[in-house]
Structure formats: structure tokens, C-alpha cells
Amino acid sequence: MSDNPTLIADIGGTNARFALTTDAPRYFQQAQTLEAAEFEHVSDAIDTYLHSHNIKQLKAISLAVAGPIRDGKVTFPNSHWSIDCHSLRARYHTDHVKLLNDWEAISYSLSCLDSGDLINIGGTWDGLPDSDYTVGALGPGSGLGMSGLLRRNDVLIPLVTEGGHAGFSPENQLQGEILAYLHQKFDDRISRERLLSGPGLVNIHEALCEIHGQENPGLIAADIAVAGINKTDPICEETFDLFFEVLGQVAGDIALALGANDGIFIGGGICQRYPNQLLASRFRKGFENKGRHSPLMKDIPTWLITHKNPGLLGASVFAQTNL
Incomplete structure (x- = not known):
């Protein structure tokens, strides 16, 4: 695993599934599901995941989210969480942070399903x-x-x-x-x-x-x-x-x-x-x-x-x- 891996997630109203990217054909590893209700902010859940896997620094962050994205921000209709790309860039010291609509992410997955x-x-x-x-x-x-x-x-x-x-x-x-x-x-x-x-x-x-x-x-x-x-x-x-x-x-x-x-x-x-x-x-x-x-x-x-x-x-x- 890279010293500075890329964090990915699929975040809904109830669960947040985190993982790290890896080369094909696996595409991701170290998957872990956390319950949104147990964390006040999405950054608390990310910190918990990073600590669990002893990760100090990230290269990039790619989050699939079940909510409308506006100007790099999302507020979840069925959760108390909100996510702001600017805040994540500052907190995790990376310029590469992207929010994807959850079905946009599923679209990308179609290219590698077998x-x-x-x-x-x-x-x-x-x-x-x-x-x-x-x-x-x-x-x-x-x-x-x-x-x-x-x-x-x-x-x-x-x-x-x-x-x-x-x-x-x-x-x-x-x-x-x-x-x-x-x-x-x-x-x-x-x-x-x-x-x-x-x-x-x-x-x-x-x-x-x-x-x-x-x-x-x-x-x-x-x-x-x-x-x-x-x-x-x-x-x-x-x-x-x-x-x-x-x-x-x-x-x-x-x-x-x-x-x-x-x-x-x-x-x-x-x-x-x-x-x-x-x-x-x-x-x-x-x-x-x-x-x-x-x-x-x-x-x-x-x-x-x-x-x-x-x-x-x-x-x-x-x-x-x-x-």
C-alpha cells in the first residue's frame, strides 16, 4: 500500500463505507463500514477509519454521496452530516478532494463489472x-x-x-x-x-x-x-x-x-x-x-x-x- 493512499467512500444516510484505492482488478481494499449516527461530523468518521488503518497522510479523497452536490458541498437529506470539499482539503492537506453523486459513482463502476x-x-x-x-x-x-x-x-x-x-x-x-x-x-x-x-x-x-x-x-x-x-x-x-x-x-x-x-x-x-x-x-x-x-x-x-x-x-x- 502507498504511503499516501487515496481514500474513497460511499456515504448514505445511514452508513459510510470507506476504503483505499488499489490497482485493478481489485480496485479497492481495507473496506470498513461505519454508522453515520455514531459520529458528529464526517471528518470524525474519516479520522476513525484512518486511525484504524494507521494512515498518516492522504494523496486524494473521492467520496460518493447520496445527496445533491452544490459548489463542492452536500447536505444529506436523511442524515445530520454535511460535507464541504474546502474543509476536507484543509483538514487532510490535499488539493485532490472530489464529491460524486452516488449514482455517478455507480456509473463509473459499470466499466469494470464482470x-x-x-x-x-x-x-x-x-x-x-x-x-x-x-x-x-x-x-x-x-x-x-x-x-x-x-x-x-x-x-x-x-x-x-x-x-x-x-x-x-x-x-x-x-x-x-x-x-x-x-x-x-x-x-x-x-x-x-x-x-x-x-x-x-x-x-x-x-x-x-x-x-x-x-x-x-x-x-x-x-x-x-x-x-x-x-x-x-x-x-x-x-x-x-x-x-x-x-x-x-x-x-x-x-x-x-x-x-x-x-x-x-x-x-x-x-x-x-x-x-x-x-x-x-x-x-x-x-x-x-x-x-x-x-x-x-x-x-x-x-x-x-x-x-x-x-x-x-x-x-x-x-x-x-x-x-
């Missing part, structure tokens, strides 16, 4: 080409993340988007009824994230209870998922099936919008937690159902990311190529 990091969920794929390519990524978790990655003349270009907040478009009568219910609940436009997220599972379940004239038991997302998987509740089962079908529809929209003919990658905690259900679902049907463009969609591969730390992986790829 078959051991992926599960195929439709289409055929022999790996990304050595030439130019365009791919997309999305994933439901606490929200709906979405991004893309272009390779042009050996340069990686991430596409950072807020596509999860684009409007939801129903593709059949049942989805239209769900949209109508959600309009009543939220009294405003309905984004894709209102369905494709942990809270989105709850929204779909509530809507289906109303549509089927059943009492809403007020289940949380985890309970809906368990009941759907175990087939102990028909509405929970329908909720889970519809969730993945809508995810496929949106993934197909992203492929068309970005021209991502080289593939769409699915991440996010929900899909990674339930890979068998995703594989058995109507995801691919929703993905390919694009009218006159359906033949094109059949040729676009879709993959579930199974790598445990794509955010760290992407932060490392960025650091090694840009810092």
Missing part, C-alpha cells in the same frame, strides 16, 4: 466492447436512482440524472387506476419514484387494497416483500409483481432515452435483496413492450448488479482516472 458481479435478466451480452459504448443504470432503494455511462475515445463520461423524478406513465388499465389513487393521495404529479422505491411498494400496496375493496393493513415495505415472496397474501404478491413490471417499463424508457443499446444495469437494495423474484417477474416483458421499437428492445441486455459495493468501486475508478 460476469461474477452480474446476473443476466434478459438479452445476451459478452461484456462491454473495447470501443465506444452507451449504457444506463437505475435502481430502487429509499428513492429511485438513475444514471448513464458513455465511453468515447477511451474516456468515461457519466450521465448524472434525476430521471427517477420524471412522471410515471401507466401502460394498462390497472396501472391507470393506481395512478388515479396516487393523485388522490399526493394531490400533485406522480413521479416514477412514487412507485419504484421502498415507499413506492407501500404506495402500490395501498392502491391495490383500495382497488380490490380490501382493508389496508398498513404494512411496511419489508412485510409486503416477505408476504409477496411467500405467497401468503394475494395483494402483496400482486404488489411485488407489479413493482418489477413497472421497473422494466422504466428501464426500457431509459434505454430509449439514452440510446443505451449496449445494456441497462439494475442496482439498488430492493432488487439486490430479491434477485429470484426479479428474474421470475414480468420485468423483461415491461422492458420490451415498446410498440414499434419492441424488436430493438429484445436485443438490449439487462443485468442485475450483484457487486456488494458498486459505489466504492466507482469512486475508485474515478479517483484512479481523474485525481
